[in-house]
Amino acid sequence: DIQMTQSPSTLSASVGDRVTITCRASQSISSWLAWYQQKPGKAPKLLIYKASSLESGVPSRFSGSGSGTEFTLTISSLQPDDFATYYCQQYNSYLWTFGQGTKVEIK
Amino acid sequence: QLQLQESGPGLVKPSETLSLTCTVSGGSISSSSYYWGWIRQPPGKGLEWIGSIYYSGSTYYNPSLKSRVTISVDTSKNQFSLKLSSVTAADTAVYYCARHGAQFDYWGQGTLVTVSS
Numbered sequence: 001d002i003q004m005t006q007s008p009s010t011l012s013a014s015v016g017d018r019v020t021i022t023c024r025a026s027q028s029i030s031s032w033l034a035w036y037q038q039k040p041g042k043a044p045k046l047l048i049y050k051a052s053s054l055e056s057g058v059p060s061r062f063s064g065s066g067s068g069t070e071f072t073l074t075i076s077s078l079q080p081d082d083f084a085t086y087y088c089q090q091y092n093s094y095l096w097t098f099g100q101g102t103k104v105e106i107k
Numbered sequence: 108q109l110q111l112q113e114s115g116p117g118l119v120k121p122s123e124t125l126s127l128t129c130t131v132s133g134g135s136i137s138s139s140s141y142y143w144g145w146i147r148q149p150p151g152k153g154l155e156w157i158g159s160i161y162y163s164g165s166t167y168y169n170p171s172l173k174s175r176v177t178i179s180v181d182t183s184k185n186q187f188s189l190k191l192s193s194v195t196a197a198d199t200a201v202y203y204c205a206r207h208g209a210q211f212d213y214w215g216q217g218t219l220v221t222v223s224s
Contacts, residue, residue: 036154
């Protein structure tokens with residue numbers, strides 16, 4: 001099975017900061033990587049799919065990059081609404097796996 | 108706008124079977140090439156994919172749960188269902204249903220299921 005490892009687990013940042021979260025796959029997943037934002041008590045929200053495609057309605061300050069085994073989610077200028085937990089998720093051979101999550105906290 | 112809604116008991120006894128249903132509205136569960144899946148999240152923890160059913164009826168399960176999981180679809184009611192057998196306290200979680208392809212784009216609001224006697 002493919003394992004997904006996110007880093008860091010927790011990130012403290014200020015409004016306006018550029019934030020980068022990394023997700024590594026235990027084997028190549030091509031570009032089958034998605035990113036989600038989850039706020040307490042809510043379902044996850046899709047931000048990025050196929051590694052770098054922005055979901056409709058998601059602000060352009062969110063971007064994704066990478067392929068193979070290493071991927072990044074970047075928030076170009078952190079806004080108050082962005083403090084949340086972020087998950088990566090891979091798809092390979094009819095199996096779907098999530099990373100353990102990265103909590104973005106207010107510094 | 109597609110909407111998904113989970114329903115089922117919020118409390119299940121240990122060793123019994125957890126049963127949940129997801130009702131899909133705003134679109135047909137059988138009219139397009141999507142998977143319909145279940146994901147769970149234990150309190151304070153991360154997301155775990157449980158399994159999915161394709162619109163054609165093919166099923167796919169997380170290997171770690173495969174022996175206990177059954178997912179089925181009722182196209183006449185536009186619903187799909189989850190059964191998880193022999194539950195323990197470790198199965199206590201918020202259970203989400205979702206539509207997906209490679210990524211999960213529509214989610215239900217989630218329902219908390221507690222396993223306790």
